[in-house]
Amino acid sequence: xxxxxxxxxxxxxxxxxxxxxxxxxxxxxxxxxxxxxxxxxxxxxxxxxxxxxxxxxxxxxxxxxxxxxxxxxxxxxxxxxxxxxxxxxxxxxxxxxxxxxxxxxxxxxxxxxxxxxxxxxxxxxxxxxxxxxxxxxxxxxxxxxxxxxxxxxxxxxxxxxxxxxxxxxxxxxxxxxxxxxxxxxxxxxxxxxxxxxxxxxxxxxxxxxxxxxxxxxxxxxxxxxxxxxxxxxxxxxxxxxxxxxxxxxxxxxxxxxxxxxxxxxxxxxxxxxxxxxxxxxxxxxxxxxxxxxxxxxxxxxxxxxxxxxxxxxxxxxxxxxxxxxxxxxxxxxxxxxxxxxxxxxxxxxxxxxxxxxxxxxxxxxxxxxxxxxxxxxxxxxxxxxxxxxxxxxxxxxxxxxxxxxxxxxxxxxxxxxxxxxxxxxxxxxxxxxxxxxxxxxxxxxxxxxxxxxxxxxxxxxxxxxxxxxxxxxxxxxxxxxxxxxxxxxxxxxxxxxxxxxxxxxxxxxxxxxxxxxxxxxxxxxxxxx
Amino acid sequence: xxxxxxxxxxxxxxxxxxxxxxxxxxxxxxxxxxxxxxxxxxxxxxxxxxxxxxxxxxxxxxxxxxxxxxxxxxxxxxxxxxxxxxxxxxxxxxxxxxxxxxxxxxxxxxxxxxxxxxxxxxxxxxxxxxxxxxxxxxxxxxxxxxxxxxxxxxxxxxxxxxxxxxxxxxxxxxxxxxxxxxxxxxxxxxxxxxxxxxxxxxxxxxxxxxxxxxxxxxxxxxxxxxxxxxxxxxxxxxxxxxxxxxxxxxxxxxxxxxxxxxxxxxxxxxxxxxxxxxxxxxxxxxxxxxxxxxxxxxxxxxxxxxxxxxxxxx
Numbered sequence: 001x002x003x004x005x006x007x008x009x010x011x012x013x014x015x016x017x018x019x020x021x022x023x024x025x026x027x028x029x030x031x032x033x034x035x036x037x038x039x040x041x042x043x044x045x046x047x048x049x050x051x052x053x054x055x056x057x058x059x060x061x062x063x064x065x066x067x068x069x070x071x072x073x074x075x076x077x078x079x080x081x082x083x084x085x086x087x088x089x090x091x092x093x094x095x096x097x098x099x100x101x102x103x104x105x106x107x108x109x110x111x112x113x114x115x116x117x118x119x120x121x122x123x124x125x126x127x128x129x130x131x132x133x134x135x136x137x138x139x140x141x142x143x144x145x146x147x148x149x150x151x152x153x154x155x156x157x158x159x160x161x162x163x164x165x166x167x168x169x170x171x172x173x174x175x176x177x178x179x180x181x182x183x184x185x186x187x188x189x190x191x192x193x194x195x196x197x198x199x200x201x202x203x204x205x206x207x208x209x210x211x212x213x214x215x216x217x218x219x220x221x222x223x224x225x226x227x228x229x230x231x232x233x234x235x236x237x238x239x240x241x242x243x244x245x246x247x248x249x250x251x252x253x254x255x256x257x258x259x260x261x262x263x264x265x266x267x268x269x270x271x272x273x274x275x276x277x278x279x280x281x282x283x284x285x286x287x288x289x290x291x292x293x294x295x296x297x298x299x300x301x302x303x304x305x306x307x308x309x310x311x312x313x314x315x316x317x318x319x320x321x322x323x324x325x326x327x328x329x330x331x332x333x334x335x336x337x338x339x340x341x342x343x344x345x346x347x348x349x350x351x352x353x354x355x356x357x358x359x360x361x362x363x364x365x366x367x368x369x370x371x372x373x374x375x376x377x378x379x380x381x382x383x384x385x386x387x388x389x390x391x392x393x394x395x396x397x398x399x400x401x402x403x404x405x406x407x408x409x410x411x412x413x414x415x416x417x418x419x420x421x422x423x424x425x426x427x428x429x430x431x432x433x434x435x436x437x438x439x440x441x442x443x444x445x446x447x448x449x450x451x452x453x454x455x456x457x458x459x460x461x462x463x464x465x466x467x468x469x470x471x472x473x474x475x476x477x478x479x480x481x482x483x484x485x486x487x488x489x490x491x492x493x494x495x496x497x498x499x500x501x502x503x504x505x506x507x508x509x510x511x512x513x514x515x516x517x518x519x520x521x522x523x524x525x526x527x528x529x
Numbered sequence: 530x531x532x533x534x535x536x537x538x539x540x541x542x543x544x545x546x547x548x549x550x551x552x553x554x555x556x557x558x559x560x561x562x563x564x565x566x567x568x569x570x571x572x573x574x575x576x577x578x579x580x581x582x583x584x585x586x587x588x589x590x591x592x593x594x595x596x597x598x599x600x601x602x603x604x605x606x607x608x609x610x611x612x613x614x615x616x617x618x619x620x621x622x623x624x625x626x627x628x629x630x631x632x633x634x635x636x637x638x639x640x641x642x643x644x645x646x647x648x649x650x651x652x653x654x655x656x657x658x659x660x661x662x663x664x665x666x667x668x669x670x671x672x673x674x675x676x677x678x679x680x681x682x683x684x685x686x687x688x689x690x691x692x693x694x695x696x697x698x699x700x701x702x703x704x705x706x707x708x709x710x711x712x713x714x715x716x717x718x719x720x721x722x723x724x725x726x727x728x729x730x731x732x733x734x735x736x737x738x739x740x741x742x743x744x745x746x747x748x749x750x751x752x753x754x755x756x757x758x759x760x761x762x763x764x765x766x767x768x769x770x771x772x773x774x775x776x777x778x779x780x781x782x783x784x785x786x787x788x789x790x791x792x793x794x795x796x797x798x799x800x801x802x803x804x805x806x807x808x809x810x811x812x813x814x815x816x817x818x819x820x821x822x823x824x825x826x827x828x829x830x831x832x833x834x835x836x837x838x839x840x841x842x843x
Binding site for chain 2: 060066072144214216243247256405411428
């Protein structure tokens with residue numbers, strides 16, 4: 001082999017550098033600059049413009065029926081419609097439904113809007129609706145809404161405009177389920193053509209899918225034939241995942257993006273004090289909790305569970321972890337926004353380290369060593385877990401906190417490797433029936449605590465069957481009262497959670513109740529030149 | 530040379546095989562379920578089990594292992610468990626973006642580092658030397674995330690002349706691309722430049738006192754020529770070796786830089802894949818980065834041989 005001369009070597013090196021530089025061309029889709037133009041309309045919302053959105057999570061998939069969290073719900077609701085939706089006040093209104101309501105105790109009827117088209121131009125039919133619900137109810141889909149439809153016997157396409165839900169027994173949660181961000185309607189023909197709905201999108205929503213580059217961006221453009229002829233006002237929306245809290249807030253403050261979700265508590269003040277930014281938030285849904293493995297000692301003893309619950313100084317947790325942006329929960333889990341009984345249970349779980357010490361002594365657990373696990377991935381969960389430690393130590397408990405990356409934490413909690421876990425989440429929808437997730441023996445979160453109480457199960461079933469609002473209030477109050485006595489979990493703080501955007505972004509409303517939903521993003525416009 | 534190249538290529542192939550196998554094993558030992566990541570927190574046990582089956586995670590370990598290598602030999606890096614996209618659809622662009630950051634930073638770090646090292650060595654024990662030594666200690670000591678955050682704070686908020694912008698390719702807008710490149714590159718360059726400055730200074734000080742340099746001077750050669758043709762040339766040998774090490778350090782540092790500045794590179798792809806336990810993406814990214822590092826070391830060895838023919842005999 002001929003020796004390689006230094007010149008050749010340098011030339012080859014230079015070539016390699018050049019090739020590498022040429023390869024550096026991965027980027028979000030290049031929307032025409034004309035799309036950025038906004039046309040003002042006197043007396044009405046401006047038209048045009050591209051909204052750049054800094055999203056807290058890069059959704060794992062775009063399947064219309066499988067959610068991976070609030071960020072993926074937000075994306076989904078711009079390209080798909082459900083039968084029902086929440087308005088800006090959190091009230092349930094029609095989405096694809098022109099009319100809806102109970103025909104009798106076990107029959108729920110929905111009449112479709114006329115003239116709804118999918119993005120491929122085909123018309124929406126009642127058969128598509130029935131197919132969509134069959135897909136959700138099929139275990140193979142692993143649909144998020146699937147388990148909520150357990151009392152549905154059959155979904156019938158009665159005629160060209162009417163869909164009927166025949167139930168096995170009365171179920172007052174049906175309207176909430178139909179408004180769920182993952183109860184989307186898909187085209188039967190499209191799904192059966194063999195597409196992969198995890199990566200392809202084809203709905204009836206105001207925006208059409210353009211492109212997704214995992215970890216970089218998801219781009220939508222307006223669907224000109226959307227059934228509400230005025231909508232959408234924007235030409236396009238570009239979502240850029242920014243999982244780091246600081247990076248997301250910095251992107252907003254430097255106008256790299258026009259809007260962000262999941263404003264971290266540590267930055268609420270920074271955003272509120274900026275006159276060009278607006279914060280839209282609630283204190284209803286997001287909450288922190290501590291779960292006990294109730295099947296194993298020492299937490300099979302309710303006195304020990306109660307002692308830890310009373311040792312937590314919720315006011316201090318709120319101030320330290322969330323800088324006061326939220327509310328302590330010393331009573332009912334359900335907030336006053338969607339549970340009228342809520343206030344009557346306030347101050348039930350006061351901070352009382354002396355009483356906690358006493359209970360531990362009675363249970364023979366003085367000097368208890370307490371391993372607690374939480375996640376390091378989400379500050380909104382990790383910070384409250386850290387902030388509750390001094391209170392628990394004050395009660396004489398040697399608490400040891402382990403922080404794990406999200407999926408490792410999930411595995412630890414499911415395996416019940418730690419007797420106590422500290423977590424944060426939100427109710428599935430804005431109705432006390434959501435309590436079954438945390439307290440019902442078949443609840444997804446209850447599975448981590450091994451908790452089962454016949455009385456609570458009975459009450460939860462009764463609440464779901466009942467449509468009388470006053471009676472439901474009584475039932476769910478009893479559920480919460482009993483949960484406060486048995487303490488399979490103890491609620492800590494309700495956090496302020498919301499989105500922030502520039503003042504030129506108009507028309508956005510954060511729902512005060514109902515569900516975290518991005519549905520009002522369909523109606524936003526930009527008031528800028 | 531042919532034998533050297535063959536041996537090194539065989540070693541490189543073995544190294545890649547070892548890296549691939551270790552990563553394949555390790556990612557499966559990490560607790561956490563990709564099916565759980567794909568379904569979110571509200572999924573039931575039955576749904577998770579169903580999805581695990583659909584993702585072929587219930588196949589035997591060996592079936593998955595041999596399937597992985599079998600596909601790789603056919604040029605298929607696999608398909609993402611989360612997005613269902615072929616990994617090859619995203620990896621080249623993301624790797625390209627990262628390599629752009631790394632290579633631009635390295636070129637600046639080497640050019641500036643050698644220049645400053647030369648200045649420091651030729652002005653040994655003078656104020657300029659002291660300032661450069663102190664500055665390089667500062668550059669080495671500061672972690673990348675501190676430099677990046679400080680730069681962002683200063684140039685995005687205090688003196689907003691370089692606020693972060695949306696990522697734009699050089700082909701879309703060359704000026705905007707250079708603007709968004711500046712802060713990440715400066716962040717990455719700081720530590721490497723400091724290392725190369727110190728390395729060049731030390732190597733030059735050693736060569737400047739060598740006999741052959743004294744001989745060159747005694748022959749009446751101009752000082753600049755002595756430095757350029759004799760001292761610097763020899764001093765560059767350890768610098769060339771150090772450069773390959775710095776390049777691998779830079780690749781590691783991009784994880785933080787890409788996060789701070791929202792740069793769509795391979796590190797952020799890897800971070801999100803690890804967070805979701807997206808095994809095929811993790812394996813492909815680690816293999817690609819390992820291939821780059823192995824290639825860099827190979828090229829580094831060739832450069833050293835080219836600069837110092839004695840290395841071939843050894």
